[in-house]
Amino acid sequence: MNRTSSSRAPWLLLSPALLLLVAFTHYPAVATLWHSVFSTARAGAASVFVGVENYQLLLDDPVFWQALRNNVWFALITVPVAIALSIAMALWVHRQVPGRALLRLAYFTPAILPMIAVANIWLFFYTPQYGLIAQISQAFGWGDHNWLGQPGTALPALMVVTIWKEAGFFMIFYLAALQQISPTLAEAAALEGASRWQFFRRVQWPLLMPTTVFVVINAVINAFRLVDHVVVMTRGGPDNATQLLLYYVYQVVFSFWDTSYAAALTVVLLTLLAIVAFVKFRLLDSRTHYQ
Amino acid sequence: MRRKILKTFAAGLATVATLGVSGLSGAAFAQQKPVELQFYYPVAIGGPVTKIINDLVADFEKDHPNIKVKPVYAGSYQDSVVKALTAAKAGTPPQLAVLAAADVFTLIDEDAVVPIDSIANTAADKQWLDGFYPALMLNSRINGHTWGVPFQRSTIVMYWNKDAFREAGLDPEHAPANWDELVSTAQKLTKRDASGNVTQWGIKVPSVGFAYWLFQAFTTPAGIELMNAAGTKTFLNAPQAVQSLQYWVDLTTKYKVMPTGSIEWGTTPKDFLEKKAAIIYTTTGNLTNIRTNATFPFGVGKMPAKVRGGSPTGGGNFYVFKKSTPEEKQAAMTFIKWATMPERAAQFGIDTGYVAVTPAAWETPAMKQYVQKVPAAAVARDQLGVSVAEFSTHDNQRVTKALNDAIQAAVTGAKSPKQALDDAQREADRILRPYAR
Numbered sequence: 001m002n003r004t005s006s007s008r009a010p011w012l013l014l015s016p017a018l019l020l021l022v023a024f025t026h027y028p029a030v031a032t033l034w035h036s037v038f039s040t041a042r043a044g045a046a047s048v049f050v051g052v053e054n055y056q057l058l059l060d061d062p063v064f065w066q067a068l069r070n071n072v073w074f075a076l077i078t079v080p081v082a083i084a085l086s087i088a089m090a091l092w093v094h095r096q097v098p099g100r101a102l103l104r105l106a107y108f109t110p111a112i113l114p115m116i117a118v119a120n121i122w123l124f125f126y127t128p129q130y131g132l133i134a135q136i137s138q139a140f141g142w143g144d145h146n147w148l149g150q151p152g153t154a155l156p157a158l159m160v161v162t163i164w165k166e167a168g169f170f171m172i173f174y175l176a177a178l179q180q181i182s183p184t185l186a187e188a189a190a191l192e193g194a195s196r197w198q199f200f201r202r203v204q205w206p207l208l209m210p211t212t213v214f215v216v217i218n219a220v221i222n223a224f225r226l227v228d229h230v231v232v233m234t235r236g237g238p239d240n241a242t243q244l245l246l247y248y249v250y251q252v253v254f255s256f257w258d259t260s261y262a263a264a265l266t267v268v269l270l271t272l273l274a275i276v277a278f279v280k281f282r283l284l285d286s287r288t289h290y291q
Numbered sequence: 292m293r294r295k296i297l298k299t300f301a302a303g304l305a306t307v308a309t310l311g312v313s314g315l316s317g318a319a320f321a322q323q324k325p326v327e328l329q330f331y332y333p334v335a336i337g338g339p340v341t342k343i344i345n346d347l348v349a350d351f352e353k354d355h356p357n358i359k360v361k362p363v364y365a366g367s368y369q370d371s372v373v374k375a376l377t378a379a380k381a382g383t384p385p386q387l388a389v390l391a392a393a394d395v396f397t398l399i400d401e402d403a404v405v406p407i408d409s410i411a412n413t414a415a416d417k418q419w420l421d422g423f424y425p426a427l428m429l430n431s432r433i434n435g436h437t438w439g440v441p442f443q444r445s446t447i448v449m450y451w452n453k454d455a456f457r458e459a460g461l462d463p464e465h466a467p468a469n470w471d472e473l474v475s476t477a478q479k480l481t482k483r484d485a486s487g488n489v490t491q492w493g494i495k496v497p498s499v500g501f502a503y504w505l506f507q508a509f510t511t512p513a514g515i516e517l518m519n520a521a522g523t524k525t526f527l528n529a530p531q532a533v534q535s536l537q538y539w540v541d542l543t544t545k546y547k548v549m550p551t552g553s554i555e556w557g558t559t560p561k562d563f564l565e566k567k568a569a570i571i572y573t574t575t576g577n578l579t580n581i582r583t584n585a586t587f588p589f590g591v592g593k594m595p596a597k598v599r600g601g602s603p604t605g606g607g608n609f610y611v612f613k614k615s616t617p618e619e620k621q622a623a624m625t626f627i628k629w630a631t632m633p634e635r636a637a638q639f640g641i642d643t644g645y646v647a648v649t650p651a652a653w654e655t656p657a658m659k660q661y662v663q664k665v666p667a668a669a670v671a672r673d674q675l676g677v678s679v680a681e682f683s684t685h686d687n688q689r690v691t692k693a694l695n696d697a698i699q700a701a702v703t704g705a706k707s708p709k710q711a712l713d714d715a716q717r718e719a720d721r722i723l724r725p726y727a728r
Binding site for chain 1: 490492688697
């Protein structure tokens with residue numbers, strides 16, 4: 001083989017994946033950036049270059065800021081809680097408990113249900129007066145609360161749904177990771193007289209770190225990509241209390257038909273996600289011990 | 292079908308000319324290969340609407356073998372306009388669609404539809420278009436053109452539980468006729484248990500979903516219209532509008548006859564059926580659904596009056612899309628005329644609960660019989676006399692969102708009604724500035 005063909009071969013092998021990647025990832029990203037510096041074409045007026053005008057609008061848009069704030073809170077709360085829960089669940093079903101297969105299935109069920117179905121089920125749970133939660137709380141004499149209808153509780157109510165759904169999914173990763181840990185470590189720890197907490201803290205937790213990194217990144221990205229629950233349960237209301245970035249992008253494009261402003265919003269969203277990915281590759285990876 | 296047409300002829304109704312024309316154009320097309328039409332439609336109420344539409348289309352094709360109509364269920368009103376406009380932008384719009392009457396400015400501004408009177412422009416067509424209830428044409432007639440033909444149209448009505456009225460010592464046949472009466476009635480209907488928890492609310496008016504529309508159920512009786520006919524100006528913080536929102540909020544905070552927080556549009560009929568709300572405001576389109584599922588006798592009433600009565604109209608119109616061939620446009624008109632002829636409109640109204648769209652439809656034997664059996668069906672029709680246009684402006688969804696947000700801010704207590712509506716008006720002014728010139 002001569003030199004040129006050997007340098008061409010890898011590119012040829014890469015080309016199918018590269019083509020798809022360019023067509024569905026890189027081109028749309030660049031096109032979005034491009035569109036975001038133009039105005040939206042209307043029946044009367046063609047699209048013109050406006051520079052950063054869309055971004056200036058964005059800075060003055062209270063709904064955007066609220067969506068961003070909501071989204072940050074959403075990620076800050078749902079991610080750690082879902083992870084803590086999923087580890088607890090994985091540790092539980094990792095051991096020899098009676099009905100283990102059934103337990104695992106039960107924990108995993110939320111993850112395999114379609115999002116829209118999940119949202120509809122929870123919509124019923126939250127319904128005041130005769131929803132599941134209302135019925136239980138009334139049985140205890142705690143009274144009734146309009147969970148999705150009050151700005152104070154609407155977003156937390158959505159968080160609960162997300163945690164419920166994500167924890168079961170992440171449990172699978174942790175379960176797989178726990179099963180990868182050699183049983184000799186547990187035996188050694190037992191010989192040393194380590195308590196269960198010490199064993200978890202000093203042995204299992206560090207060895208689970210690669211899984212945790214993977215799960216954190218996915219959970220954060222999911223938190224910024226969430227839209228289905230919002231559509232079914234609150235439509236961003238009441239008064240934008242559950243407005244999230246992706247849903248706002250959807251509204252701006254498909255309700256308002258302001259495509260260039262939506263492009264600017266999308267660029268912001270993309271940048272946020274890129275930062276998350278960067279943090280993973282640069283910071284977390286270097287501090288994570290892989291076996 | 293033929294026999295029905297003959298009967299209509301004999302009755303000598305105003306639609307004779309229309310039917311003649313559609314019959315003739317049908318004959319003229321008979322030799323050519325069938326014209327194919329894509330027909331998008333939404334579903335916004337309970338019940339087997341998809342089947343009703345499919346049957347309607349199958350009947351039409353029997354009468355018009357030279358036209359093939361392909362009905363496409365496109366989701367909610369919101370989803371449907373998204374799909375239709377996305378298809379239009381991609382260059383493959385449907386030829387025909389039922390979309391929200393309030394989306395008319397958006398469809399015009401996006402240059403997606405043609406005026407109906409540009410296709411249907413004979414004297415007979417003019418007569419046909421004048422045959423609809425004037426209130427239903429308010430969202431259609433803009434800048435001297437008619438853009439939409441009423442099809443699945445509604446008004447807001449009040450449903451009340453007669454058993455609950457009887458229990459509370461109220462006259463079960465008498466609906467609250469004005470705002471003061473609504474409050475006193477609802478107070479008697481609100482039931483609390485020993486620990487003070489409410490087991491039955493006096494009234495529920497939904498504020499998630501179509502908040503702006505329900506708001507009009509208060510502003511119309513208060514004597515204010517929220518926008519001008521050209522869709523370029525709004526009057527969201529007019530004193531009567533503020534008074535209306537104050538009254539809505541007072542139902543919760545002052546009179547304590549409605550739950551706190553926002554109320555979901557979709558679960559409101561269920562709240563009524565579950566006897567958790569003695570009175571609800573919702574669309575007349577839910578009539579058949581509630582009639583089928585109610586386990587108690589119920590009444591249907593008009594909007595309680597303040598300085599006047601009245602409700603906004605709502606629901607969907609037929610639109611014809613611009614990017615269609617002349618043959619397709621003609622075929623679409625044939626379908627629209629056929630679907631709105633008295634017998635059809637009457638049957639569709641009976642099957643769904645929507646208001647039959649022409650006075651002629653109410654004169655058909657089927658409708659007369661139905662009204663005798665279900666007098667509630669006539670309430671929405673009678674209310675048409677005092678109905679106003681549904682809130683609709685240029686850049687409609689954006690302005691509507693500003694108003695919806697304001698209403699929700701007020702009913703959840705985040706802002707005072709005045710503050711909320713001032714904010715919404717400022718936002719609406721900003722959005723509408725390019726159109727107001």
